Amino acid sequence: MSYKLTPYFKVGRASDLQGKDRVLYRALEILPGFLSWTTLITAVLLSIFAPVTAAYFIIALDVYWLLKTAYLSLHLRHNWKRIRYNLSVNWSEMLSKMKYEHIFHLVILPYYKEDLAVVEQSIRSLLETEYDKKKMAVVLAVEERAGEKAIEIGKAIEGRYAKKFGHFLVTVHPADVPGEMAGKGSNISYAAEEARKKILDPSRIPYKDVIVSAFDVDTVAYEQYFLCLTWHFLTSADPYKVSFQPVPFYNNNIWQAPAISRVAAGSSTFWQMMQQERPEKLATFSSHSVSFQSLYEVGYWQKNMVSEDSRIFWNLFVARSGDYSVVPLSYPVSMDANLAPSLWQTMKNIYRQQRRWTWGVENIPYILFAFIKNKAIPFCTRLRVAFVQMEGFWSLATNPIMIFLLGWLPVILGGERFNKTILSYNLPVLTRNIMIVAMLGLVLSSVIFISFLPERPKERGKLAKLSMVLQWILIPFTIVVFGAIPGLDAQTRLMFGKYLGFWVTPKHRK
Amino acid sequence: MKPLSRTKRRIYLIFFALVFVVSLPLVILYARGYRLTLSEALKFGRTGGFYIAATQSGAEIYIDSKLVKKTGIFQKNVLVQNLKPGSYDIKVVKDGFHTWTKTLSVFSETVTEAHPFMLPENPELVEVPPYLSDSGMPTSTPPKASLINTLRNPEYIQAAALFSVASSKETALKSGTSTEILGIQRKLSVENRDGRLYIEWLGKSADIPSYFCQYEQCKSSITLAGLSAVKVFDFYPGRGDLLIIAVSDGIYVAEMDDRSAQNIQPLFPGKNLDFRIDGDVIFIKQAKRMYFLSL
Numbered sequence: 001m002s003y004k005l006t007p008y009f010k011v012g013r014a015s016d017l018q019g020k021d022r023v024l025y026r027a028l029e030i031l032p033g034f035l036s037w038t039t040l041i042t043a044v045l046l047s048i049f050a051p052v053t054a055a056y057f058i059i060a061l062d063v064y065w066l067l068k069t070a071y072l073s074l075h076l077r078h079n080w081k082r083i084r085y086n087l088s089v090n091w092s093e094m095l096s097k098m099k100y101e102h103i104f105h106l107v108i109l110p111y112y113k114e115d116l117a118v119v120e121q122s123i124r125s126l127l128e129t130e131y132d133k134k135k136m137a138v139v140l141a142v143e144e145r146a147g148e149k150a151i152e153i154g155k156a157i158e159g160r161y162a163k164k165f166g167h168f169l170v171t172v173h174p175a176d177v178p179g180e181m182a183g184k185g186s187n188i189s190y191a192a193e194e195a196r197k198k199i200l201d202p203s204r205i206p207y208k209d210v211i212v213s214a215f216d217v218d219t220v221a222y223e224q225y226f227l228c229l230t231w232h233f234l235t236s237a238d239p240y241k242v243s244f245q246p247v248p249f250y251n252n253n254i255w256q257a258p259a260i261s262r263v264a265a266g267s268s269t270f271w272q273m274m275q276q277e278r279p280e281k282l283a284t285f286s287s288h289s290v291s292f293q294s295l296y297e298v299g300y301w302q303k304n305m306v307s308e309d310s311r312i313f314w315n316l317f318v319a320r321s322g323d324y325s326v327v328p329l330s331y332p333v334s335m336d337a338n339l340a341p342s343l344w345q346t347m348k349n350i351y352r353q354q355r356r357w358t359w360g361v362e363n364i365p366y367i368l369f370a371f372i373k374n375k376a377i378p379f380c381t382r383l384r385v386a387f388v389q390m391e392g393f394w395s396l397a398t399n400p401i402m403i404f405l406l407g408w409l410p411v412i413l414g415g416e417r418f419n420k421t422i423l424s425y426n427l428p429v430l431t432r433n434i435m436i437v438a439m440l441g442l443v444l445s446s447v448i449f450i451s452f453l454p455e456r457p458k459e460r461g462k463l464a465k466l467s468m469v470l471q472w473i474l475i476p477f478t479i480v481v482f483g484a485i486p487g488l489d490a491q492t493r494l495m496f497g498k499y500l501g502f503w504v505t506p507k508h509r510k
Numbered sequence: 511m512k513p514l515s516r517t518k519r520r521i522y523l524i525f526f527a528l529v530f531v532v533s534l535p536l537v538i539l540y541a542r543g544y545r546l547t548l549s550e551a552l553k554f555g556r557t558g559g560f561y562i563a564a565t566q567s568g569a570e571i572y573i574d575s576k577l578v579k580k581t582g583i584f585q586k587n588v589l590v591q592n593l594k595p596g597s598y599d600i601k602v603v604k605d606g607f608h609t610w611t612k613t614l615s616v617f618s619e620t621v622t623e624a625h626p627f628m629l630p631e632n633p634e635l636v637e638v639p640p641y642l643s644d645s646g647m648p649t650s651t652p653p654k655a656s657l658i659n660t661l662r663n664p665e666y667i668q669a670a671a672l673f674s675v676a677s678s679k680e681t682a683l684k685s686g687t688s689t690e691i692l693g694i695q696r697k698l699s700v701e702n703r704d705g706r707l708y709i710e711w712l713g714k715s716a717d718i719p720s721y722f723c724q725y726e727q728c729k730s731s732i733t734l735a736g737l738s739a740v741k742v743f744d745f746y747p748g749r750g751d752l753l754i755i756a757v758s759d760g761i762y763v764a765e766m767d768d769r770s771a772q773n774i775q776p777l778f779p780g781k782n783l784d785f786r787i788d789g790d791v792i793f794i795k796q797a798k799r800m801y802f803l804s805l
Binding site: 055059064067078082086276328416423426427 | 511513514519522523526529530533534537538540541542543557558559561589591619620621622623716717718720
């Protein structure tokens with residue numbers, strides 16, 4: 001039986017299953033948190049009972065971290081070049097020798113309680129993109145539970161912009177549908193199906209010719225995004241076996257956002273840039289594009305979980321028995337950086353957003369379960385993907401804590417005997433020095449960050465630009481507080497079955 | 511433009527993996543105190559070091575007559591590494607202060623701790639006069655006999671009260687033992703046996719202060735040589751390893767550390783001196799005169 005026809009193909013959590021499957025899935029939900037906590041607790045216990053071993057382990061982690069930083073910097077640098085190149089290319093010319101007029105773009109913009117201005121900016125950016133608008137359909141996907149005002153915004157936008165696109169649809173996702181979780185996944189799946197029934201089928205547009213771009217409502221596509229996407233679609237060996245991933249920039253409000261928010265946003269961009277050079281490690285994230293045909297085959301995005309953006313990739317990956325991958329576009333789309341009326345609120349929002357992103361750990365039990373069940377996926381692929389994904393979540397949640405917080409632990413807990421050793425004296429100094437060298441990589445980060453900034457608004461002084469450079473010294477703080485801790489928070493919740501609901505990042509504009 | 515090629519990425523990965531495999535043992539050996547020596551043949555030699563915690567800023571720390579550090583306001587401590595195992599002379603010098611010297615051994619992979627102390631050569635003693643003048647200022651001149659009770663300096667009374675209380679040694683004597691026990695601080699007991707001080711560690715052996723040990727060999731008691739006929743003693747404020755001691759010709763501060771000759775520095779010369787400690791203040795009494803020394 002094809003894996004997509006199994007009862008567990010769209011499992012959201014262990015309680016969706018029965019019997020042994022349920023026990024197995026639950027155990028796999030516990031696994032990531034268990035591994036991370038075991039690592040941290042072992043580090044504490046080793047510091048007390050075997051401080052020398054703990055010190056060796058921390059030194060190894062320091063060296064590993066430094067080399068990993070250097071290794072990833074090479075990827076970052078290459079991707080930086082590639083994005084700049086892709087932004088300079090005339091994609092229209094690239095496509096001129098190809099037949100691409102049949103390619104139809106379906107853009108889904110889900111929204112909840114965002115302001116008219118936020119929705120309108122995204123629609124306007126779509127209008128400014130270079131692609132025949134008659135070959136574009138825009139679906140504004142609103143939630144019924146957001147209330148009348150949200151629906152009115154959809155109608156107002158429709159009134160203003162509907163005629164400028166080939167098709168325009170406002171869908172209202174009904175509230176409280178049994179088996180669904182309130183969130184983006186259920187909303188855009190509903191929107192995609194509505195678009196099929198109301199646009200694609202009546203207009204007889206072949207599903208294979210439709211590329212769906214599932215954006216966030218604040219996603220602003222750069223001018224040639226759809227041309228670039230079309231080119232990649234047409235040049236792919238099999239465009240139905242790949243998803244397409246742009247690089248998320250957070251430039252919409254970058255000049256208004258505080259430093260801490262810019263660093264968190266910039267770090268997310270850099271991570272995605274590095275992953276773009278390591279496509280075998282890439283899953284779709286946030287705004288992404290995929291053929292309608294593929295989506296239709298697997299019944300669109302999952303409606304019963306939070307991380308639908310990456311889960312759709314894994315749905316397709318396991319449905320195609322591992323014969324599915326991500327094509328990195330190395331072309332940006334821009335979104336909002338976190339910004340709230342107060343700094344404290346902004347920080348709380350960053351934390352919640354990071355926790356929602358790291359809640360992607362809910363894919364681990366899904367992937368591992370599928371790997372156990374679907375023997376058609378080559379064994380080596382299963383082993384490699386499982387390791388890469390597990391290591392990713394494990395290192396995210398534990399490494400910064402061990403390096404920045406627990407690096408001193410053997411000195412504190414190791415006892416008098418250990419404290420007399422040269423090793424005990426050298427450990428904190430060595431950790432500090434290695435981290436300083438690793439921080440040199442931040443110079444590259446700040447150069448890249450500045451190179452992609454939009455023009456400085458007149459009301460922002462020259463000092464604002466300086467702060468775009470200096471902000472990177474916040475990295476040791478953000479990597480722990482907005483990286484490892486929300487990561488550990490998410491894993492712990494999953495471990496104890498305290499499942500996270502969908503939290504919509506508020507889009508505030510100054 | 512193409513993504514980073516697989517070959518290039520593989521080369522990067524192999525390169526960094528090799529750097530990791532080669533550098534990690536070297537970094538660990540370095541952290542443990544191993545150093546590459548060029549003398550004789552090129553080989554790894556095990557080294558050790560000193561951690562010297564000076565209390566003064568502006569002090570110069572010498573090891574075997576070589577200046578290794580001039581202490582600052584924020585950095586009074588120094589870690590000296592890369593020393594071959596052996597014996598070294600440490601000297602801490604500052605103008606206007608007594609010099610502290612010590613001969614200590616360095617052991618491989620180990621840090622030998624030293625906690626110097628330096629008393630000012632001319633400490634500022636302030637007399638506490640027994641009376642108050644008519645205007646309320648402290649004075650040594652006694653007022654008229656009729657006012658003698660109303661014009662007593664309250665600070666003097668307070669200080670005198672410290673001396674009126676029988677010290678613990680007297681209590682011990684009164685209870686009939688032949689040993690004077692001052693008290694126990696930080697699990698250290700100090701006993702005065704016929705004018706000589708004996709220091710004993712009462713805590714867990716794992717927590718024993720470093721000056722009881724030479725490498726991993728620790729003893730449990732130390733004798734304070736150099737001062738005999740001890741009359742009064744107490745712990746120096748803020749330091750568990752220093753004693754302040756009154757003998758027949760003055761008050762001294764001595765360290766317990768006997769890994770080499772114990773440093774003893776004079777605090778206040780004179781005969782018939784007694785002292786008491788109240789917080790950070792040392793009160794000194796000579797006949798009926800009272801002084802305090804703020805540290």
